[in-house]
Amino acid sequence: MAIPQSLRDLLKTGPLGHLVTLDPDGTPRVTLGWAGFDGDELVLATFPDQPKLDNIRRDPRVVVSFLSPDEAPEGGLHPYAVINGRGRVVEGGALEWMDELSEHYIGPGQKFWWREAPPGFKIHVEIDRIYGVGPWVG
Secondary structure, three states, X not given: OOOOHHHHHHHOOOOOEEEEEEOOOOOEEEEEEOEEEEOOEEEEEEOOOOHHHHHHHHOOEEEEEEXXXXXXXXXXXXXXXXXXXXXXXXXXXXXXXXHXXXXXXXXXXXXXXXXXXOOOXXXXXXXXXXXXXXXXXX
């Protein structure tokens, strides 16, 4: 799926992603994380021992939402984006990805503060659908 430039621009403002995975009993689990695009995939990073990793390995269906920092138009809804897709867990690369995203979440020239972090994991999301309120919907 082609990613609208407006959605790529939204993620460069550093909104936290609300990642929803499914626990073994079907209960939704929501976690927050930094996210960015690698080509046409959404990518988040995490470190070991997170239930979301087991959830994605068992059932790859995920939803990630982002709240825009833009003001709601008069009489309108606050802009937000929702991504439905299928996640896959890739071992390693978490610290490097967090360093890359730090510019958007911490500030220009910044690096992720946990320098002794274990290799961790990257969660790649192949996008099936984009919806919400904003210019990325169309």
